[in-house]
Amino acid sequence: DADVTQTPRNRITKTGKRIMLECSQTKGHDRMYWYRQDPGLGLRLIYYSFDVKDINKGEISDGYSVSRQAQAKFSLSLESAIPNQTALYFCATSDLTSGDRADTQYFGPGTRLTVL
């Protein structure tokens, strides 16, 4: 089984709809992240969470919200989807307490979201 899973893997929706993307991990990591990837722009950080009670905005948080339901679960919501939110979304995890000074991030397989 994959360590970091994302559901759904693909989603097509319409402008104005509320969408939730879910991320679960079995790595036991305390830190979780949401990124979006757009062609030619690399990955940009939307939100991150260093533990269950900690939520932080990233570079491009406008139009998004998150919920950290448990150490293993981190959900991303688009309250009212718009076409320029069409992108590939990645969840990632890391664990500074493991002794990894670089706090290496491990990525899920991604969710391809299309907003019509």
Add this chain to the structure above:
Amino acid sequence: AQSVTQLGSHVSVSEGALVLLRCNYSSSVPPYLFWYVQYPNQGLQLLLKYTSAATLVKGINGFEAEFKKSETSFHLTKPSAHMSDAAEYFCAVITYSGAGSYQLTFGKGTKLSVIP
């Protein structure tokens, strides 16, 4: 803020030829640096990382990268390209912001094509 620049959005090499993917970073403090690879329709996979232990870092699949402080570079190389190396490669750097928090900043990616 720190940043990452990947020179060349597309690189083509012949099978068996040297692979060189360029990455330069800006940083006022010693950074942690990463190379990730993304195969078509997959998530990001860690290739290698620099954590100041050694300037020449060996990764998976025969890749390596050398940290050169004087040139602020962390170029990725592989002596002999294989068809399976065709993918998109991302350089990334840990960016430190106030209050002990930080995030991973990605370059825009370099798509590697391998010609038979």
